[in-house]
Amino acid sequence: MPESAPSATPSASTASPATAPPTHTSWWKRWWRRLPPARQDRFATLGPLLAVLLFMGAIVVAMSYLRLEELDREQEAVTRDVEYAQQRLRLRLLERQEQLMRLAREISNREIDEAEFVFQAESLISQYPELLAVSWIDSRRKVVATYASPSAPNAQTRSPNQVLLPGETDGSFELARDLRQPIYSRPLPAEPEQSVLLLQVPLSEQGRFSGVVMGEYLVDGLLRFGIPPEVMARYAVALLDDRQQVLAGSLQQAGSGRVLKWLPWSSEAMHHEVPVSPVGNGLILKAQGYRTSQDVVGSGFVLIIGALSTLTVWMLIASWRHTRRRVQAQQALVAETHFRRAMENSxxxxxxxxxxxxxxxxxxxxxxxxxxxxxxxxxxxxxxxxxxxxxxxxxxxxxxxxxxxxxxxxxxxxxxxxxxxxxxxxxxxxxxxxxxxxxxxxxxxxxxxxxxxxxxxREELSASYERFTTVLESLDATVSVAPLGSDELLFANKMYRHWFGISGEGHRSLVDLAGIAPSAPSDEHDAVDAFAGMPTDSLTDAGAESAEIYMEALGKWLEVRTRYLTWVDGRLAQLVIASDITTRRHAEEQAARQNERAQTASRLITMGEMASSVAHELNQPLTAISNYCNGMITRVKKQQITEEDLLGALEKTARQAQRAGQIIQRIKAFVKRSEPNPSVSDVATMVSNALELAEIELRRHQIRVTTYVAARLPPLLVDPILIEQVLINLLKNGGESIQQAQRAPGQRFIELRVGPTRQDGIDCIEFAITDSGSGVPADMLERIYEAFYSTKAEGMGIGLKLCRSIVESHHGRMKVENIYNGAEVSGCCFSFWIPVAPTPQPHPGA
Incomplete structure (x- = not known):
């Protein structure tokens, strides 16, 4: 075998050039196949293990990056919220500055005196709690008039004729005098959370400096009422001076419920500071994010990832060990798997x-x-x-x-x-x-x-649908549904088909006449509804709209109610229900005519009750005219009168005749029956006209009338005759109450006060009639406005009912309350208020 190996090499080198050399992939395959099974399993396990480690490292890097991004977003949020809070505080300071400048202009123009100044200062301080005091100071630093908040400390409480020391204004008085413009002082140190900021608004009289209007702000109040609550909830907010001393600051609520002290500023915490304009660098707004706990969630997440990775490694090793046994079990479960699969298909x-x-x-x-x-x-x-x-x-x-x-x-x-x-x-x-x-x-x-x-x-739903359809078909009102921007009719009941047929023109006419139709698309070739692309939930959840219209084609008054709904095919549709209200409208018109007759009858009854007093009042000028004429006739006959005496007597006679004529014309205008005619009316004129008639009766009973009408009251959009009728009825009722109480001559008086007020955020004029009578019994306060109910034995019970109807027809309200002196009723106050007429806007083309 060792000798055969070298011979194999030359044979390989002398191989034919057409034989392709082994590729990289085939080399790895041969190497893998030469490995024993145990080593193959080991390498197969190392691959997933390496992937798990790489995955864990990627998680750590990603979490670090996300943490840095989160810190940047938190800093941006702090900066944005502090800038927003500074703008809100700046706008609040500018609004108060404008109000003090307006007050200064009125003082410079001598439009108000000390009492009116105190009244307006009291109104400002009651509306804006950050204001501690408003003072009028002349050029010699002497306090002319001042008003301080009841919650102001003694250090900010000043009295008239008090001279301010130079140190009390921190040089802002001199700057306002020299620059002739509003000047803010540096925050003046005081007790903790009682620092004060001064605003000096100069007064000018004929070009000369005549003093200042000084507003004193509580720095803590600026923080509490000037900073938005959402910013205060998210951050620890403080107002600092230029030496970084905390003037006012918020508290932090811990997770356990403890209240912690002010958080120390640190470079690690997210914070931002900005000068408060227009005060300048003397007042700085600073906010710091509340300190949070350690990133337990993130750390726990990393630990979980590590634990899962370890578990994965262990499972890979266990999976390798049990592979063979799973293969054997797989063959036994194949038949059962196919059987269960067939069952799963059903x-x-x-x-x-x-x-x-x-x-x-x-x-x-x-x-x-x-x-x-x-x-x-x-x-x-x-x-x-x-x-x-x-x-x-x-x-x-x-x-x-x-x-x-x-x-x-x-x-x-x-x-x-x-x-x-x-x-x-x-x-x-x-x-x-x-x-x-x-x-x-x-x-x-x-x-x-x-x-x-x-x-x-399903059968019950079918029967229910039939019953529902039967109910809709038997309704006396029309019910129709149509998609938006289309003349297609999705549903119409029997009454609709009887009135308009089966077309959608009737539905569209009802919507158009009611004035609540959505804008239709202008492109006829791409007709979609006007609300395409918008979420339909906001429309379908909206409440129904209603309107009363007159349909000329039917000759009927209809009450049209509409709402949006989603039709069964998903389209946005409009439901219209039209009810015939012709009979009700006729009844309302008849009731209005009856109410008008009742008002006229009430005025006639009032004048009938005052007839003897009016006759007595007319008797004086008529008697004077008769006496003047008889005297002139006697002296002319005796030729004992000169031309100058005769001319003077004739002038006096003419004045008495004019006085009698004015009384008669006033009575004629009051009792004349006419349609309600709202017009822009002067308050003082209406009060004067009502007193001219009511004082005749009141003087006869030795009742004094004290009148206070505020200056520069705006006009009212009312029918002046009806408002005068209300005033006369209330004055007459007050006089009768004093008569019944049998008050002593020194206690027989009625006070009429007219002034501005605000009700439900609307500017109004309030009329208050206070008498010294016996008041209204407590058990009758709830019934005095009922028709034909009266607390007087000879009363008809329509006066106060009509008064309240007149006031409410002018969008006003009326109330009554007894005046108590201890446990004894010492009088009664009837008051009502009417909204101020809107100021006419100039036409854009004018």
Missing amino acids: MLTGMRALDIQGRITYVNPAFCMMTGWSEGELVGRTAPFPYWPEDDQDMLRQRLEDELRGRSTPGGFEVRVKRKDGSIFDGRMYVSPLIDPNGQQTGWMTSMTDITEPKRI
């Missing part, structure tokens, strides 16, 4: 296997449970089977012959099955061929499911 319910001759060879427990027959009673039986009903045996035998010939229905078929106790249930059978490991068909596998309950539910 439904996992009742299973029955037949051989080629139609004999039952296998039934599973589910099949026995469904039929009530045991496995011993069924296996080996041939047709007819015991679970066949007697009436269906011929049909079932024919089906069995078709199955044995391979003519089975792929979708299955329904049969009736008899249980052992004689009861019948409906079943569906599916048949598939049974193939052995050699590919030969050995029989048939049948699966059966009980469909009695699904069949009953």
Whole structure:
């Protein structure tokens, strides 16, 4: 053998050139085949092991990279949120600065005095809690007027005529005087969390510096009310001065529920700081991410990967050891696998296997449970089977012959099955061929499911659909469904077909007249609905819209309600329900006319009750006219009057006649019946007109009327006659209450206050009538607005009912409350408020 090896080499070298040299792949194959089986298994194990180690290394590198990316994203998030919080705080400071500048302009223009200044300052401080105090300081540093928040510390509480020291303003007063522009001071140190920031707004009078309006901000309040809550929840936020001293800061909530102190700044924590504009570098906003725990999840993930990799290595070695035994077991399981595969092709319910001759060879427990027959009673039986009903045996035998010939229905078929106790249930059978490991068909596998309950539910659904259709067809309202952007009609009930026919034009007309139709596509060749590409859930979940329209073609008033829904084919459709409300509209119009007559009757009743007072008021000018005329006649006859005296007497007579005429014209305008005519009306004029009539009655009963109408009130869009009617009724009721209470002359008064207010975020004008009467009994407060209910023995019970109806028709509200002096009722206050008329906007083309 050793000598034959050298001879083999020359033979190889002298081989024919046409013989191809061995390739790289064939060399590896020969090398692999020369290895013993044990070494082959060892190399086969090392390959997956190396792959597992490489996979673990890749996981470690990927997690390190993701951690760095996460740190960068966290820093970007901190920077973005701090910039957003600074913008919010800046806008809040600028809004307060604008309000103080407006207050300064009004002071410079002498539009307000000290009392009005205090009132406006109080309104500002009550609305914006970060403001501690607002002061009016003249050019000599003396406090003219000031108002401080009730929660302000004593150090920020000042009194009028107090002179501020230069150190109290930190030089901001001098800068405002020199620069003539708003100046912010540096944060003034105070007690912990009580640092104050001053804003000096200069006052100018004829070009001369006349003082400042000084606003004092609580730095902690700026942090609490100026920083968005979502930023405060994610970060530890603080306001610092230029020396990095913490002026106000937030707290951190630990996972265990403890409240920790302010987090120390560190280079490792994610933080960002930015100066607060317009204050400047004297106030710095800084935020730091809350310190989190160690990356237990990431470390645990690495440990899990390592453990899984170790387990994989162990499993590879164990798999190699058990390979031979698995091969032996595989051959034994092939026949069983094919058998189970045939069973898996059918439904996992009742299973029955037949051989080629139609004999039952296998039934599973589910099949026995469904039929009530045991496995011993069924296996080996041939047709007819015991679970066949007697009436269906011929049909079932024919089906069995078709199955044995391979003519089975792929979708299955329904049969009736008899249980052992004689009861019948409906079943569906599916048949598939049974193939052995050699590919030969050995029989048939049948699966059966009980469909009695699904069949009953399907029949009930069909009946329910018929009932639903019957209900829709018998409705007195039209019901129609059409897809968006199309004239196709998907559904229409009997009433719709009776009114509009079977076309979709009626549906489209209802939607167009109601003004709630979506915009249709403009391209006729690419017609899709207006909401194509949008999620339909937001439309189908939206509430229904409704409108009242008049359909000229039908001569009816219709209430149209629409909503979007997803049709059975997935398209977005619109449901329209139209109800005939003609009768209701006629009833509402008649009720409105009756209400108008009631208002006119109420004014006539009011004037009837005031007739004696009006007659007394008219008697004075008429008596004066008569006296002047008789005096002039007597003196003319005696020729004892000069031309100047005669002219003076005639002028006085004319003034008295004019006064009587004004009273008569005012009464005529008040009782005149007219349609409601809302117009932009002046508040002071309405109050003056109402007092002109009501004071006649009140003076006769020796009742004083005190009136306060705020200056520069905006106009109201109301019917002035109706509002005057409400005021007169309330003033008259107050006078009658004082009469019933029999108050002393010094306690007989009524106060009418008119001023601005806000209700539900809307600017309103409030009218408040306060009397010194006996008030309204507590058990009658809920019933005083009921029709024909009165607390007076001779009352008709329509006055307050009409007053409330008038106020609510002007989108206002009315309330009543007793005024208590201890446990005793000392008066009553009726108040109502009307929304301010919107300011007319200039036309764009003007």
